[in-house]
Amino acid sequence: MVSRRILFTCLAGAAVPELKPAARGADWPQFRGPARDGVSRETGLLRQWPASGPKVLWTAPVGQGYAGAAIVGGKVFHHDYDETKSEWGVYCRSLATGKVIWSFSESRRIRPNHAITRTVPAADARFVFSIDPKCGLHCFDARTGKRLWNKDLVTAYKTPIPPWYNGQCPLIEPDRLIVATGGDAIMAALDKATGKELWRTPNTIKLHYSHASVMPATIGGVKQYLYSTLDGLLGVAAASGKLLWTYSRKFNVAAPVSPLPIEGDRVFLTGPYDAGSVMIRVRNTGGSFKAEPVFDMQANEWNSEVHTPIVFKGHMFAVGKKKRGLFTCLSFDGKTVWDSDGKAAFELGSFLLADGMFFVLEGKTGMLRLIEANTTGYKELAKAQVLSGQDVWGPMALSDGKLVLRDLTKMVCIDVRGS
Amino acid sequence: MSLRATRRATLKGISRAAALLGMSGAAAFLVRKAEGRVVWQIDTARCINSRAGEVGVKVCDLCLKECVVTQSAVRAVNEYSQCGRCNICPAYFNVTSAVSEKGVPSEKLCPRDAISRKPIGEVDPSDPANNFYEYVIDEAKCDGCGKCVMACKEPAGLGSIRLVVRHNLCVNCNSCAISTACPKDALTQLTVPESISASSRPAHSQS
Numbered sequence: 140m141v142s143r144r145i146l147f148t149c150l151a152g153a154a155v156p157e158l159k160p161a162a163r164g165a166d167w168p169q170f171r172g173p174a175r176d177g178v179s180r181e182t183g184l185l186r187q188w189p190a191s192g193p194k195v196l197w198t199a200p201v202g203q204g205y206a207g208a209a210i211v212g213g214k215v216f217h218h219d220y221d222e223t224k225s226e227w228g229v230y231c232r233s234l235a236t237g238k239v240i241w242s243f244s245e246s247r248r249i250r251p252n253h254a255i256t257r258t259v260p261a262a263d264a265r266f267v268f269s270i271d272p273k274c275g276l277h278c279f280d281a282r283t284g285k286r287l288w289n290k291d292l293v294t295a296y297k298t299p300i301p302p303w304y305n306g307q308c309p310l311i312e313p314d315r316l317i318v319a320t321g322g323d324a325i326m327a328a329l330d331k332a333t334g335k336e337l338w339r340t341p342n343t344i345k346l347h348y349s350h351a352s353v354m355p356a357t358i359g360g361v362k363q364y365l366y367s368t369l370d371g372l373l374g375v376a377a378a379s380g381k382l383l384w385t386y387s388r389k390f391n392v393a394a395p396v397s398p399l400p401i402e403g404d405r406v407f408l409t410g411p412y413d414a415g416s417v418m419i420r421v422r423n424t425g426g427s428f429k430a431e432p433v434f435d436m437q438a439n440e441w442n443s444e445v446h447t448p449i450v451f452k453g454h455m456f457a458v459g460k461k462k463r464g465l466f467t468c469l470s471f472d473g474k475t476v477w478d479s480d481g482k483a484a485f486e487l488g489s490f491l492l493a494d495g496m497f498f499v500l501e502g503k504t505g506m507l508r509l510i511e512a513n514t515t516g517y518k519e520l521a522k523a524q525v526l527s528g529q530d531v532w533g534p535m536a537l538s539d540g541k542l543v544l545r546d547l548t549k550m551v552c553i554d555v556r557g558s
Numbered sequence: 559m560s561l562r563a564t565r566r567a568t569l570k571g572i573s574r575a576a577a578l579l580g581m582s583g584a585a586a587f588l589v590r591k592a593e594g595r596v597v598w599q600i601d602t603a604r605c606i607n608s609r610a611g612e613v614g615v616k617v618c619d620l621c622l623k624e625c626v627v628t629q630s631a632v633r634a635v636n637e638y639s640q641c642g643r644c645n646i647c648p649a650y651f652n653v654t655s656a657v658s659e660k661g662v663p664s665e666k667l668c669p670r671d672a673i674s675r676k677p678i679g680e681v682d683p684s685d686p687a688n689n690f691y692e693y694v695i696d697e698a699k700c701d702g703c704g705k706c707v708m709a710c711k712e713p714a715g716l717g718s719i720r721l722v723v724r725h726n727l728c729v730n731c732n733s734c735a736i737s738t739a740c741p742k743d744a745l746t747q748l749t750v751p752e753s754i755s756a757s758s759r760p761a762h763s764q765s
Contacts, residue, residue, distance in 0.1 A: 250680060252688045253642060273685065299661065302645050302687040347657060369657060391653040392646050392663070412653045412714055439615075444713050460713065487713055 167210040167536040169261035170308035170352055172491070177449040179493035179537040185521075185557045186496065188509070192523030193553040196541060197237030201550050204256030207489075207534035208543040208550070210234055211262045211281065215536075215543055217550065218269060220247075220255040227271050229260065231284060234541055237552060241284030247271060252303050254547060259534060261311035266331055268316055272304035276318060278334060288334040296339075297322030299348055306350025306395050310364070317355075319366050321348020325382070326366060326375050338380030346370050346385075349394035356400035359423025365398040367408050372398055374421060374428065384421055386430035390414045397447045399455065401471060405433060407448065407455065413438035418473060434473050441467065441475065445532065449492050454514050456497060458485045466490070466499050468514055477516045483508055489534045489544075496520060498535060498542065498555075505531045505546050525553055594751040595725075598734050600632070602720045604744035607707040617708040621721055622701050624739040631727035632702030632736070634672075634695050640718035643678065643690040648714045649706035650675060650693055661687060667709055672699035697724070 165173065165180045172179055185193065202220040209216045215232040221244070228244035249255050249272050261268045266287070267279040274292040279285065292298035298321045310317040315337055316329045324339040325346050347369040354365045355377070362377040371388040375381065391412035399407040401418070409416035418433040436442070441459050448457035448469070454476060455469040463484035468476040479485070486502030497510040505526025511518040526546040535544045540556025602608045606618045621632040646653070646662055650673050655665035666673070675691040682689060695706075702721055710719040723745075737745035 248682075250682070250685075250688060250690075252644070252690075300685050300687055304688065347661070389654075389656075392648070392651075412648060464713075 164539040166212065167208075167538045168263060169209050169311050170207070170259040170534065171447070172536075175310065175352075175354055177447070177491050178451075179491060181537060181540065181556075182494050184494040184496065184540065184555050186509070188521040188523050192507075192525060193542075193555050193557075195525075196235070196552045196554055198552075199232065199237050199550045201545060201548060202256060203251060203254040203547050205254060205530065205533040205545075205547075206256035207259045207545065208536040209260045209262045209267075210536050210538035210541075210543065212264060213539065214240060214262075214281070215552075216260045216262050216267050216281075218256045218258060218260065218271070220249060220272075222251070222255075225249070227256075229267065229269050229277070229279060229284070231267070231281075234538060234543075234552065237550075243277075243279060243284045243286060247273065247275075249273065249304070254530065255304070257304065257306055257533075259308045259536075261309045261316070263311060263331075266311075268309045268311060268331075270305050270307055270309055270318065273300050274298045274305050276309070276329075276334075278316075278331070287332070290329075290334050292318070292320055292322075296320035296324050296327070301348060301350060302393070303350070306352075306393075308352045310353045310355065312355070317353050317364055319348065319351070319353050321346075321368075325368070325373065326353060326364060326380065328380060340375050340380045340382050344385070346373070349390070351394050351397040354398050354400065356398075356406070358400070358404045358406075358421045359428060361423065361428075365400065365406060367394045367396070367398050367410075369394050372406060372408055372419065372430065374430075384428035384430045386419050386421075386432075388417050388419075388435075395445050396443055399448055399450065401450065401455075402453075403471075405471070406430075409436075409441075409443045409448070409457075411442070411444040411460075414442065415440055416442050416473065418471070436473055441469065441473065445487050446489055446534070449490065449497075451492055451512055452514055456490070456492070456512070458488060458490060458499070458502075464488065464502065466497070466510065466517070476514055479510075479517050482517055482519065487530075487532045489532060491535050491537060493537055498537075500526075500531050500535070500544065502528075502531050504528050507544070525551060594749045596747050596749050597725050597730060598723050598728060598737065598745055599748050600721050600723060601744045601746050604742040605707075605721060606742050606744075607704040608711060608717060608720045609742070617704050618741070619703045619705075620739045620741075621736050622703045624735045625702070626731065626735050627727055627729060630702040631724055631729070632721050633697045633700045633724050633727075634702060634704070634706050634719050635722050636693055636695055637718045637720070638692070640716055641693065642716050642718070643692065645687050645689055645691065647675070647691070647693060649673065649709040649719055650691075653709075653714075667705055668699075669703065669705070670699045670701060672696045672701075673706060695719075 171177045206218040213234045226244040227247035230242045231240045269277045277289045278287045325342040327339040328337040351367045363374040372386040374383045390410040416436040421430045443457045448455040458464045459467045464486045465478040467478040488500035488502035490499040505528040507525045509521040530547040533545045651663035652665040652667045655663045658664040678692045679690045
């Protein structure tokens with residue numbers, strides 16, 4: 140009977156609402172890219188593709204999952220699981236060729252439950268951080284793959300291993316690593332080199348750990364880390380770890396979508412299982428924060444099942460649930476401006492924004508569609524059958540004109556710059 | 559030939575054609591009946607509760623409400639080979655209910671408590687949220703309301719549950735009341751060999 144496959148490929152958003160002037164060869168160092176907003180700063184990408192589609196640079200078989208890639212300095216980092224050996228692993232590949240530069244693996248018994256891997260590492264020039272399906276946090280030397288330290292969140296924080304396994308992707312900051320922990324603490328900041336805890340946010344009100352990822356934002360003039368639980372939203376002071384505010388809002392079964400910061404100190408959150416969507420506003424009154432609803436969309440209005448929307452030109456863009464996944468442009472008051480009805484349906488496919496274009500995957504078929512980023516209507520620029528499916532749900536990564544994407548069992552790198 | 563005569567001839571021709579069609583239809587029905595048993599069945603590709611493409615719609619309970627049989631002749635069945643066996647099954651749990659101490663929804667979805675479950679396969683006490691379960695529908699309790707079918711639909715479910723007409727319960731009306739009411743015309747008549755129709759359960763059902 141049933142099941143659920145909300146695979147927690149988690150996408151979420153950060154506080155960068157507009158494209159900035161871009162750099163060729165920009166890194167994609169973590170889940171949702173450099174600013175964690177789903178936006179690449181690259182330019183000069185193809186707006187039309189040949190009939191055969193963009194050139195395929197390399198492919199690699201992967202164990203069943205939805206784990207996307209991070210890209211730093213021409214290296215692709217991704218998680219994997221070998222069912223024949225019962226080994227969980229991290230791979231570092233050449234972005235140009237796909238050749239394995241280093242890999243790490245360890246014995247880890249993980250029963251497939253709607254696949255196994257579903258998270259993106261976070262990397263910089265020195266470190267690669269990974270959270271495995273059973274909530275083990277690992278730090279590797281980015282050059283060699285040597286494990287420098289690891290911390291079992293289940294032991295350290297009593298983090299519950301969630302159904303369908305961990306969906307959280309760690310947040311990398313210049314001076315620290317941020318992870319949600321659930322259990323005894325709801326969030327923690329760790330020293331990148333040692334794993335030593337810098338602060339923790341006690342979970343005194345027993346909030347439920349989710350599949351979402353922590354998102355950075357500045358709200359009321361204060362840098363914060365946002366997190367969504369099954370019980371609602373919260374904001375933590377980036378400097379101290381102090382819990383600044385919470386907003387109670389029930390989400391059902393799983394909260395794989397991450398909080399999306401919106402201009403005007405607003406935060407949007409949407410989720411699956413008839414949870415609907417909500418927009419809140421957080422006010423800072425003399426250092427006292429309070430969250431209040433702006434609007435609340437119930438089941439059957441609009442929601443995204445898995446992926447966090449992207450903000451562009453004062454609007455939100457995402458694949459909604461209705462009619463097998465319509466790519467939708469929403470205003471900040473939750474009204475649908477346009478969608479892909481009658482033109483394309485994307486199931487649970489992922490998407491990213493680059494060079495004024497959305498790359499959107501059909502979650503069932505592996506068709507990649509290039510859609511003009513605008514607020515007036517659906518305009519498809521190109522399409523190509525880059526994967527064959529099934530379950531093409533993993534988030535994409537873009538660097539140096541090379542788009543890395545995957546379906547359930549295959550990772551592919553395609554040239555979308557045509558250089 | 560007058561215009562009136564032409565019209566009369568045309569009408570007569572249409573009447574004859576209709577009569578012939580009716581007789582041939584009846585004949586075809588009798589032939590089909592002679593070959594086996596004509597039964598009603600639900601086309602899952604049309605049923606609004608199970609068909610692909612229908613999400614975000616209210617559950618249809620006409621199979622329960624319209625059937626002339628007490629408790630309806632329609633039942634929900636779970637295709638085990640398609641089932642995800644999840645710990646948190648949206649057809650078993652009311653996913654909108656509060657989370658219990660065990661970390662699962664505190665209420666069940668089925669209003670008649672017709673679905674039960676038991677753990678199967680490797681049971682890992684350290685990872686209880688990812689243990690697997692076998693979900694069984696008690697057909698003595700099920701009344702074909704369709705709620706579990708709708709909840710099992712993608713993307714939340716895998717679509718392993720569907721509604722079927724149980725032929726041992728169906729009185730095989732010539733004009734099935736569910737068929738008349740069904741907005742998707744999902745009730746169809748099939749001819750099945752007597753050897754199969756004599757069985758109360760299709761081979762594909764839960765076992």
